[in-house]
Amino acid sequence: MLKKKVEDICNRQVEREGYSANLYLAMASWAEVNGLAGVAEWLYAQAEEEKIHMLKFIRYINERGGKAIIPAFQKPPAEFKDVEQVFKEALKHEQLITASINEIVDLTLTEKDFNTRNFLEWFLAEQVEEEASAKAVLDKLSIGGKNSLYQFDRDIMSLRAKSGEVQTT
Numbered sequence: 001m002l003k004k005k006v007e008d009i010c011n012r013q014v015e016r017e018g019y020s021a022n023l024y025l026a027m028a029s030w031a032e033v034n035g036l037a038g039v040a041e042w043l044y045a046q047a048e049e050e051k052i053h054m055l056k057f058i059r060y061i062n063e064r065g066g067k068a069i070i071p072a073f074q075k076p077p078a079e080f081k082d083v084e085q086v087f088k089e090a091l092k093h094e095q096l097i098t099a100s101i102n103e104i105v106d107l108t109l110t111e112k113d114f115n116t117r118n119f120l121e122w123f124l125a126e127q128v129e130e131e132a133s134a135k136a137v138l139d140k141l142s143i144g145g146k147n148s149l150y151q152f153d154r155d156i157m158s159l160r161a162k163s164g165e166v167q168t169t
């Protein structure tokens with residue numbers, strides 16, 4: 001049985017992962033209408049992953065005798081300056097999510113909830129991937145991607161090759 005405090009902070013993460021999905025959807029939609037089909041594909045794929053993250057928390061909370069709450073989500077931004085701003089914001093957002101997961105880990109240690117601590121192991125590894133993935137795109141932009149958005153847009157999906165589901169075994 002989940003302690004109330006742990007249940008509440010896991011529900012907070014349901015909201016944050018769901019918002020992440022919507023944020024990436026908003027970015028994907030922006031990219032799509034601005035002619036960046038490859039970037040849009042990258043961002044739509046990311047949004048799908050975030051939905052899976054949200055589901056993992058929902059299912060875990062319920063499995064442990066808590067009750068997952070599906071919240072209303074804050075409206076994500078609809079406009080972005082350029083593709084670099086999109087990925088800078090994505091990286092900043094992933095860093096916030098990493099901090100958020102770390103806070104939950106911290107609480108599980110105080111509450112001696114080792115099962116939830118174990119559940120979070122996957123997310124700790126995933127966040128390392130998520131930050132690296134956004135950083136890889138920014139690096140590509142800074143070494144010339146900005147000068148050839150056509151090539152950048154064409155090649156961006158190849159940067160996702162190693163991202164996605166984290167191997168934890």
Ligand SMILES: [Fe+2]
Pocket residue numbers: 017020049050053097
């Ligand atoms: Fe996530």
Ligand SMILES: [Fe+2]
Pocket residue numbers: 020050094097130
């Ligand atoms: Fe993420």
